[in-house]
Amino acid sequence: xxxxxxxxxxxxxxxxxxxxxxxxxxxxxxxxxxxxxxxxxxxxxxxxxxxxxxxxxxxxxxxxxxxxxxxxxxxxxxxxxxxxxxxxxxxxxxxxxxxxxxxxxxxxxxxxxxxxxxxxxxxxxxxxxxxxxxx
Amino acid sequence: xxxxxxxxxxxxxxxxxxxxxxxxxxxxxxxxxxxxxxxxxxxxxxxxxxxxxxxxxxxxxxxxxxxxxxxxxxxxxxxxxxxxxxxxxxxxxxxxxxxxxxxxxxxxxxxxxxxxxxxxxxxxxxxxxxxxxxxxxxxxxxxxxxxxxxxxxxxxxxxxxxxxxxxxxxxxxxxxxxxxxxxxxxxxxxxxxxxxxxxxxxxxxxxxxxxxxxxxxxxxxxxxxxxxxxxxxxxxxxxxxxxxxxxxxxxxxxxxxxxxxxxxxxxxxxxxxxxxxxxxxxxxxxxxxxxxxxxxxxxxxxxxxxxxxxxxxxxxxxxxxxxxxxxxxxxxxxxxxxxxxxxxxxxxxxxxxxxxxxxxxxxxxxxxxxxxxxxxxxxxxxxxxxxxxxxxxxxxxxxxxxxxxxxxxxxxxxxxxxxxxxxxxxxxxxxxxxxxxxxxxxxxxxxxxxxxxxxxxxxxxxxxxxxxxxxxxxxxxxxxxxxxxxxxxxxxxxxxxxxxxxxxxxxxxxxxxxxxxxxxxxxxxxxxxxxx
Numbered sequence: 133x134x135x136x137x138x139x140x141x142x143x144x145x146x147x148x149x150x151x152x153x154x155x156x157x158x159x160x161x162x163x164x165x166x167x168x169x170x171x172x173x174x175x176x177x178x179x180x181x182x183x184x185x186x187x188x189x190x191x192x193x194x195x196x197x198x199x200x201x202x203x204x205x206x207x208x209x210x211x212x213x214x215x216x217x218x219x220x221x222x223x224x225x226x227x228x229x230x231x232x233x234x235x236x237x238x239x240x241x242x243x244x245x246x247x248x249x250x251x252x253x254x255x256x257x258x259x260x261x262x263x264x265x266x267x
Numbered sequence: 268x269x270x271x272x273x274x275x276x277x278x279x280x281x282x283x284x285x286x287x288x289x290x291x292x293x294x295x296x297x298x299x300x301x302x303x304x305x306x307x308x309x310x311x312x313x314x315x316x317x318x319x320x321x322x323x324x325x326x327x328x329x330x331x332x333x334x335x336x337x338x339x340x341x342x343x344x345x346x347x348x349x350x351x352x353x354x355x356x357x358x359x360x361x362x363x364x365x366x367x368x369x370x371x372x373x374x375x376x377x378x379x380x381x382x383x384x385x386x387x388x389x390x391x392x393x394x395x396x397x398x399x400x401x402x403x404x405x406x407x408x409x410x411x412x413x414x415x416x417x418x419x420x421x422x423x424x425x426x427x428x429x430x431x432x433x434x435x436x437x438x439x440x441x442x443x444x445x446x447x448x449x450x451x452x453x454x455x456x457x458x459x460x461x462x463x464x465x466x467x468x469x470x471x472x473x474x475x476x477x478x479x480x481x482x483x484x485x486x487x488x489x490x491x492x493x494x495x496x497x498x499x500x501x502x503x504x505x506x507x508x509x510x511x512x513x514x515x516x517x518x519x520x521x522x523x524x525x526x527x528x529x530x531x532x533x534x535x536x537x538x539x540x541x542x543x544x545x546x547x548x549x550x551x552x553x554x555x556x557x558x559x560x561x562x563x564x565x566x567x568x569x570x571x572x573x574x575x576x577x578x579x580x581x582x583x584x585x586x587x588x589x590x591x592x593x594x595x596x597x598x599x600x601x602x603x604x605x606x607x608x609x610x611x612x613x614x615x616x617x618x619x620x621x622x623x624x625x626x627x628x629x630x631x632x633x634x635x636x637x638x639x640x641x642x643x644x645x646x647x648x649x650x651x652x653x654x655x656x657x658x659x660x661x662x663x664x665x666x667x668x669x670x671x672x673x674x675x676x677x678x679x680x681x682x683x684x685x686x687x688x689x690x691x692x693x694x695x696x697x698x699x700x701x702x703x704x705x706x707x708x709x710x711x712x713x714x715x716x717x718x719x720x721x722x723x724x725x726x727x728x729x730x731x732x733x734x735x736x737x738x739x740x741x742x743x744x745x746x747x748x749x750x751x752x753x754x755x756x757x758x759x760x761x762x763x764x765x766x767x768x769x770x771x772x773x774x775x776x777x778x779x780x781x782x783x784x785x786x787x788x789x790x791x792x793x794x795x796x797x798x799x
Contacts, residue, residue, distance in 0.1 A: 227744065
């Protein structure tokens with residue numbers, strides 16, 4: 133077990149200095165409480181347990197003082213590398229989640245959102261694609 | 268490796284893990300790099316002297332940073348107007364009481380059903396003794412404080428995968444851990460294995476110290492007996508008369524204690540940010556923002572304003588906004604200067620005429636996930652059944668901790684406990700649930716430690732900070748590298764505007780950070796005004 137915050141607060145620089153690679157870190161986290169990474173397997177489980185907190189169960193996003201973008205019918209998902217990069221590295225208010233997901237998990241959830249919620253992109257993201265997107 | 272409890276789910280757990288993995292030098296370096304180890308630099312009430320020449324200031328956001336700026340700038344003679352997105356002031360300085368509605372993004376809605384007099388602080392809940400700017404404002408604004416119990420020796424440390432899932436008392440873990448370490452070190456010392464490290468004279472004193480510190484017997488052994496029970500507690504406490512004989516308690520074996528990781532639950536209360544004495548405002552954390560609002564003219568804060576654009580030129584700022592609920596016509600507020608305390612997560616979505624360094628700094632910040640839940644119980648079973656008066660129980664379960672109320676002992680029948688306070692993956696997951704699903708997790712986790720949860724639970728309310736429409740997260744997540752790259756730019760005056768808030772401080776996520784950030788920002792801005 134490593135603190136959740138190692139992956140999230142410190143970023144890759146300190147992870148490397150500790151000899152902990154972010155990918156191994158997420159995969160090495162055990163099941164149950166106090167884990168540093170997400171344990172959900174499969175795109176749907178990951179979406180429903182993690183992503184929908186902000187992007188909402190219908191993937192239509194939400195608007196308050198700021199907004200969470202809709203993933204439903206979102207043309208920005210066409211190029212698979214874009215959502216992969218945003219999930220792994222973050223973008224503005226979207227936290228970088230690469231440290232808490234394995235390559236397989238990122239690939240699975242990317243493939244899930246690109247084939248659900250009114251999106252139907254046929255090409256699949258592989259764990260190797262995700263690995264290449266990591267900093 | 269056995270599953271590890273990550274008991275104290277706070278920002279400090281980060282540094283703890285670094286310390287364990289890499290040694291304390293690296294830990295201190297990380298702490299200073301992230302800005303958590305330094306003092307706030309507050310030296311007493313702010314004095315902005317000099318002619319402000321009729322200058323006006325627009326403050327965006329009525330959290331503690333905005334309220335601090337508004338109060339001090341007004342005192343210095345500025346014309347001040349505050350725009351706030353919510354229908355009330357305070358920002359993350361918030362308490363939820365019975366009758367309050369919690370509106371989440373996505374349309375999820377909770378109506379808090381606490382009885383009158385009860386509350387939960389879903390944001391900040393405790394104030395360190397060294398957050399002296401915040402403490403000063405509490406004194407100036409007549410906000411009474413009371414102790415917040417951080418360590419309770421009779422509270423629990425729980426790992427669902429150790430000791431058959433049965434919790435241990437803090438005092439048991441603390442005494443046994445101390446005792447076993449002391450015995451080990453004493454044996455090593457007595458065997459002469461430390462001769463390279465300590466002189467003979469020091470070794471003698473060290474042995475004396477270890478014997479006292481670890482509750483060791485005359486043979487320097489840590490084992491069951493009256494001496495140890497005087498530290499870790501008894502199975503049956505000493506009593507009076509003829510019928511009440513005390514029974515010593517049995518210490519945990521060292522290996523089992525080590526592998527249980529329960530010792531991780533000992534650490535939080537010893538860290539600078541969590542050392543006793545800690546405080547909370549009497550009646551709820553939002554008594555602080557209420558104190559600020561009392562000290563400001565009633566019309567100074569304009570509520571329900573959603574900022575949509577910030578323009579500026581050589582003479583001042585022009586801020587566009589719409590009604591936060593109804594939308595409608597764009598309105599404009601202008602001033603010579605602007606203190607912008609809107610969270611970076613929102614600000615990165617607002618078109619602003621600012622330079623690239625500030626824009627990049629704002630865009631670089633995402634906010635941490637955080638989750639809290641308050642639970643009303645029909646009776647105060649943690650006090651009446653278990654003799655836990657305040658303090659915190661730590662667990663490896665998703666809720667991370669249970670914090671018992673620090674007040675109202677022997678005064679009321681019911682009570683509200685903080686049933687969850689968690690960051691990281693669990694916070695994301697709990698935020699993703701409906702309020703009803705969350706409360707089921709909170710009760711299940713609580714019942715694993717306290718079976719009374721099943722029968723005494725009455726109602727609850729939860730906040731997943733990424734669902735709060737006005738913050739989109741809990742607090743700004745600086746990385747070491749990003750702080751080096753973007754922090755100075757985030758704090759620098761850009762034309763006629765300067766940012767303030769916990770995100771623009773070295774005391775991230777603390778109210779003190781918001782306040783000292785605002786004080787620093789207005790000081791720099793004031794220098795420009797007076798010098799012009």
